Amino acid sequence: MLDEETLMLTDSEKxxxxxxxxxxxxxxxxxxxxxxxxxxxxxxxxxxxxxxxxDAEIKNDVQDALTxxxxxEIILRMSNNI
Numbered sequence: 001m002l003d004e005e006t007l008m009l010t011d012s013e014k015x016x017x018x019x020x021x022x023x024x025x026x027x028x029x030x031x032x033x034x035x036x037x038x039x040x041x042x043x044x045x046x047x048x049x050x051x052x053x054x055d056a057e058i059k060n061d062v063q064d065a066l067t068x069x070x071x072x073e074i075i076l077r078m079s080n081n082i
Contacts, residue, residue, distance in 0.1 A: 009074060018072060023048065027065045031075055 002008050005022035020028055026047055030036040036043050040062040041055050050058060069075040 011073075016072070018074060023061070024065050024069070027062060028069060028075065031066060031069070032078070 002019070005025065007020045007025050007028075009018045009020065010016070011018075023044070026044075027040075030043060041058045044050060044058050044062065066075070070077055
């Protein structure tokens with residue numbers, strides 16, 4: 001942990017480093033929960049100040065975050081639900 005809201009992950013085999021901001025860290029910590037997978041927008045709204053952000057934008061941000069985590073093999077796909 002770099003601070004309370006930021007995590008640094010290092011892959012020594014690939015010689016890469018990933019920095020997860022608070023939203024990415026939150027998604028990483030909850031992406032294996034079935035309830036998060038079904039209602040990610042609600043999870044994000046409860047955790048972050050998102051009053052001025054449309055549901056579609058939050059959903060796209062979550063999808064982008066999951067794609068980045070998957071592409072960098074930080075998480076693994078367990079099903080095709082997301």
